[in-house]
Amino acid sequence: xxxxxxxxxxxxxxxxxxxxxxxxxxxxxxxxxxxxxxxxxxxxxxxxxxxxxxxxxxxxxxxxxxxxxxxxxxxxxxxxxxxxxxxxxxxxxxxxxxxxxxxxxxxxxxxxxxxxxxxxxxxxxxxxxxxxxxxxxxxxxxxxxxxxxxxxxxxxxxxxxxxxxxxxxxxxxxxxxxxxxxxxxxxxxxxxxxxxxxxxxxxxxxxxxxxxxxxxxxxxxxxxxxxxxxxxxxxxxxxxxxxxxxxxxxxxxxxxx
Amino acid sequence: xxxxxxxxxxxxxxxxxxxxxxxxxxxxxxxxxxxxxxxxxxxxxxxxxxxxxxxxxxxxxxxxxxxxxxxxxxxxxxxxxxxxxxxxxxxxxxxxxxxxxxxxxxxxxxxxxxxxxxxxxxxxxxxxxxxxxxxxxxxxxxxxxxxxxxxxxxxxxxxxxxxxxxxxxxxxxxxxxxxxxxxxxxxxxxxxxxxxxxxxxxxxxxxxxxxxxxxxxxxxxxxxxxxxxxxxxxxxxxxxxxxxxxxxxxxxxxxxxxxxxxxxxxxxxxxxxxxxxxxxxxxxxxxxxxxxxxxxxxxxxxxxxxxxxxxxxxxxxxxxxxxxxxxxxxxxxxxxxxxxxxxxxxxxxxxxxxxxxxxxxxxxxxxxxxxxxxxxxxxxxxxxxxxxxxxxxxxxxxxxxxxxxxxxxxxxxxxxxxxxxxxxxxxxxxxxxxxxxxxxxxxxxxxxxxxxxxxxxxxxxxxxxxxxxxxxxxxxxxxxxxxxxxxxxxxxxxxxxxxxxxxxxxxxxxxxxxxxxxxxxxxxxxxxxxxxxxxxxxxxxxxxxxxxxxxxxxxxxxxxxxxxxxxxxxxxxxxxxxxxxxxxxxxxxxxxxxxxxxxxxxxxxxxxxxxxxxxxxxxxxxxxxxxxxxxxxxxxxxxxxxxxxxxxxxxxxxxxxxxxxxxx
Numbered sequence: 069x070x071x072x073x074x075x076x077x078x079x080x081x082x083x084x085x086x087x088x089x090x091x092x093x094x095x096x097x098x099x100x101x102x103x104x105x106x107x108x109x110x111x112x113x114x115x116x117x118x119x120x121x122x123x124x125x126x127x128x129x130x131x132x133x134x135x136x137x138x139x140x141x142x143x144x145x146x147x148x149x150x151x152x153x154x155x156x157x158x159x160x161x162x163x164x165x166x167x168x169x170x171x172x173x174x175x176x177x178x179x180x181x182x183x184x185x186x187x188x189x190x191x192x193x194x195x196x197x198x199x200x201x202x203x204x205x206x207x208x209x210x211x212x213x214x215x216x217x218x219x220x221x222x223x224x225x226x227x228x229x230x231x232x233x234x235x236x237x238x239x240x241x242x243x244x245x246x247x248x249x250x251x252x253x254x255x256x257x258x259x260x261x262x263x264x265x266x267x268x269x270x271x272x273x274x275x276x277x278x279x280x281x282x283x284x285x286x287x288x289x290x291x292x293x294x295x296x297x298x299x300x301x302x303x304x305x306x307x308x309x310x311x312x313x314x315x316x317x318x319x320x321x322x323x324x325x
Numbered sequence: 326x327x328x329x330x331x332x333x334x335x336x337x338x339x340x341x342x343x344x345x346x347x348x349x350x351x352x353x354x355x356x357x358x359x360x361x362x363x364x365x366x367x368x369x370x371x372x373x374x375x376x377x378x379x380x381x382x383x384x385x386x387x388x389x390x391x392x393x394x395x396x397x398x399x400x401x402x403x404x405x406x407x408x409x410x411x412x413x414x415x416x417x418x419x420x421x422x423x424x425x426x427x428x429x430x431x432x433x434x435x436x437x438x439x440x441x442x443x444x445x446x447x448x449x450x451x452x453x454x455x456x457x458x459x460x461x462x463x464x465x466x467x468x469x470x471x472x473x474x475x476x477x478x479x480x481x482x483x484x485x486x487x488x489x490x491x492x493x494x495x496x497x498x499x500x501x502x503x504x505x506x507x508x509x510x511x512x513x514x515x516x517x518x519x520x521x522x523x524x525x526x527x528x529x530x531x532x533x534x535x536x537x538x539x540x541x542x543x544x545x546x547x548x549x550x551x552x553x554x555x556x557x558x559x560x561x562x563x564x565x566x567x568x569x570x571x572x573x574x575x576x577x578x579x580x581x582x583x584x585x586x587x588x589x590x591x592x593x594x595x596x597x598x599x600x601x602x603x604x605x606x607x608x609x610x611x612x613x614x615x616x617x618x619x620x621x622x623x624x625x626x627x628x629x630x631x632x633x634x635x636x637x638x639x640x641x642x643x644x645x646x647x648x649x650x651x652x653x654x655x656x657x658x659x660x661x662x663x664x665x666x667x668x669x670x671x672x673x674x675x676x677x678x679x680x681x682x683x684x685x686x687x688x689x690x691x692x693x694x695x696x697x698x699x700x701x702x703x704x705x706x707x708x709x710x711x712x713x714x715x716x717x718x719x720x721x722x723x724x725x726x727x728x729x730x731x732x733x734x735x736x737x738x739x740x741x742x743x744x745x746x747x748x749x750x751x752x753x754x755x756x757x758x759x760x761x762x763x764x765x766x767x768x769x770x771x772x773x774x775x776x777x778x779x780x781x782x783x784x785x786x787x788x789x790x791x792x793x794x795x796x797x798x799x800x801x802x803x804x805x806x807x808x809x810x811x812x813x814x815x816x817x818x819x820x821x822x823x824x825x826x827x828x829x830x831x832x833x834x835x836x837x838x839x840x841x842x843x844x845x846x847x848x849x850x851x852x853x854x855x856x857x858x859x860x861x862x863x864x865x866x867x868x869x870x871x872x873x874x875x876x877x878x879x880x881x882x883x884x885x886x887x888x889x890x891x892x893x894x895x896x897x898x899x900x901x902x903x904x905x906x907x908x909x910x911x912x913x914x915x916x917x918x919x920x921x922x923x924x925x926x927x928x929x930x931x932x933x934x935x936x937x938x939x940x941x942x943x944x945x946x947x948x949x950x951x952x953x954x955x956x957x958x959x960x961x962x963x964x965x966x967x968x969x970x971x972x973x974x975x976x977x978x979x980x981x982x983x984x985x986x987x988x989x
Contacts, residue, residue, distance in 0.1 A: 080718050083726045098728030098786075102718045256702030256710060259591075259599050259802050 106186025115147035145257035164196030358561020412458030482563035502526025600695025624676030634928030672918030694799025731785030744818035756952030798919030867898030916953030932961025
């Protein structure tokens with residue numbers, strides 16, 4: 069079986085974010101980068117599937133800047149066999165449609181049986197790339213999976229629905245699955261695997277060498293959420309605070325009217 | 326009449342050959358038994374070089390064995406053990422001298438030396454040594470069977486060894502008494518008085534008459550010889566083996582730097598396994614250590630984990646390795662010892678520092694952790710896995726953004742210098758950089774240096790975790806990654822000297838970074854600030870405080886620095902009250918060994934135990950010199966409900982409060 073996992077390198081969410089001078093991208097200087105959390109579930113599921121199905125090959129694909137090679141190294145250390153790195157130092161400016169198209173042109177000839185992606189990315193959160201890639205490849209897809217079972221050429225997955233309900237979905241291979249928190253616990257790469265990963269093949273393709281498509285979505289402006297009001301600290305003794313609170317509630321809300 | 330005695334009196338020359346045959350057989354048996362013990366050393370296959378500084382090793386071993394330096398670190402029992410040992414040393418030397426005269430010098434060259442004044446000294450020395458040894462045997466029996474310390478394991482071998490020693494000493498006195506009764510009591514009472522205990526026995530038995538005494542003498546002599554041969558044969562099978570194995574172990578001791586771990590060579594591509602999961606992954610010294618343990622419990626008594634009801638006893642780890650060697654030499658040792666035990670260690674080094682046999686407990690635990698982390702990807706808990714992940718991404722275990730590492734110093738820019746102009750490079754560490762409580766310590770340090778006219782630089786966001794918590798948790802790869810990047814950053818500044826406020830950073834940068842290529846002077850701030858005070862560069866007001874001082878493991882036991890901080894406190898006008906565990910036997914705060922990243926889920930809390938110890942002194946302030954200690958004590962004081970009476974403070978806070986106003 070040929071398995072593909074698509075990953076993205078994202079900024080650590082604790083980083084200090086600053087909008088660049090162009091007003092539409094994020095300044096990268098002071099950002100720490102890591103593998104998108106949901107993609108780690110995808111990698112883990114892909115590795116487990118590979119381990120259970122002897123003779124399988126697991127490929128990791130990543131569209132991202134040069135720095136994304138760190139994320140690829142980790143995916144290889146976790147158990148992927150080889151990597152496709154679409155090197156794109158302007159990946160921030162690409163929308164989901166363009167990313168999915170580029171991934172498609174990089175992987176379509178390999179005819180993967182099973183593709184895993186994260187449910188969404190932590191930085192953009194559009195939850196589009198996986199689904200779009202499946203559509204472009206003309207295969208079935210299931211989003212937001214929290215359990216996975218493969219028997220023969222059929223996959224049974226549970227997907228998270230709203231209100232705590234889960235749906236059981238069966239799908240024939242080839243298929244693409246987007247992975248959600250709760251699916252598994254990503255492994256910590258062992259040192260021998262980290263060492264071996266250094267020698268695994270990484271196929272670097274320049275983004276310009278792939279078929280170009282245009283964004284369908286344009287970012288016009290990027291800014292931190294506007295400040296909406298602020299907390300009000302009431303001070304003084306209990307009676308004062310109570311009076312002030314009543315006055316505030318009367319003035320600004322309808323709860324006491 | 327010349328003072329001497331006839332060797333082999335009443336025994337006859339015919340006894341000598343059978344005696345030597347018995348001796349040869351029993352000593353051969355002893356040698357075979359010890360060989361069988363040492364054969365187990367082959368199970369440890371990891372490389373280890375202890376083949377150096379042989380002369381120093383010989384002197385060190387002689388010192389430890391003869392002066393019992395480490396044995397006596399345990400006050401009462403250690404002293405008694407020394408007397409016991411000295412008693413036997415004198416008796417053994419005495420027997421040896423007889424052998425030399427009676428069987429070598431006299432028959433071959435006609436030389437005798439056991440005579441005259443020398444014989445008198447010889448006689449009284451042996452008599453007293455024997456009595457001392459009997460007294461100690463009885464004392465040991467009382468300790469073991471009448472008032473045993475809590476948890477003392479007793480085996481049939483212990484009983485046999487004590488009984489045999491008592492009988493050997495007892496029959497020795499009887500033989501002496503019978504001989505004196507027949508040959509000295511009336512004939513040479515002056516000489517007999519040089520054997521006071523033998524004389525006493527001689528007087529008791531004198532009435533039986535010469536014939537009976539001669540009969541008793543020869544029979545007791547044979548019994549004594551048989552017991553001695555039995556003693557030789559018992560050595561390999563009881564804890565008496567320590568007479569031979571402990572000196573060998575001490576000879577092969579780790580000569581330091583104290584507590585320094587062996588770095589894994591990550592460049593070695595032939596290496597496929599890391600850490601230790603079976604005996605083969607350990608070294609021969611690790612197995613020798615396990616053979617040298619004789620259950621004295623000194624390590625266990627000081628262990629912070631054991632003393633807070635956690636499933637770790639350093640003694641049981643060592644003995645577990647021996648059991649493994651005997652019963653299941655190729656099995657998984659981590660399973661036998663239990664992962665909870667392995668993760669519970671705070672690497673405080675109390676066990677190792679007190680061990681009279683020079684057993685190295687901590688590196689074994691770290692080796693097993695290395696296996697768990699590097700080979701299995703396992704951690705003691707999810708919180709530790711997350712902290713490791715944060716160290717990889719943001720270079721600190723707290724998960725704060727790496728780019729804001731230098732933010733604590735934003736308001737202090739006027740007091741900082743560029744690295745090229747600075748006297749020292751201050752390595753703030755993760756807690757000093759990100760933890761609100763410890764940021765105050767970092768700021769204080771800059772202010773104090775500024776007041777003393779010292780130019781300080783920092784690495785700002787180029788500084789990364791020193792890697793110590795990851796390393797002690799077994800993650801050598803992450804440690805080396807972080808260390809290599811720090812080394813590059815430090816070297817790029819051209820700094821000549823690094824000062825840290827964290828003893829973990831200090832220990833790691835000073836002892837372990839040289840393995841990775843950094844040679845630079847490193848000091849902990851307690852040492853550094855004390856020098857500034859002593860030289861007069863730093864001036865503070867004296868102002869008393871009801872306080873106690875906590876020796877952190879990594880400044881104290883690891884680096885032997887107990888006096889710097891105490892001297893600072895005394896300059897500050899503070900007379901500290903010592904806790905019942907201080908200096909070498911200080912109790913860890915619970916945060917070492919990477920445990921600062923882990924939740925303490927087993928047993929009771931170490932930090933609360935320490936906070937209570939501090940409160941027991943009646944002190945109102947618990948002063949420490951380490952960000953982990955400070956963090957642990959802030960929590961421990963709350964957890965032990967001592968907030969009303971006890972406050973945790975860092976050494977730098979004591980100084981800053983006493984800095985003259987204009988300088989602060």
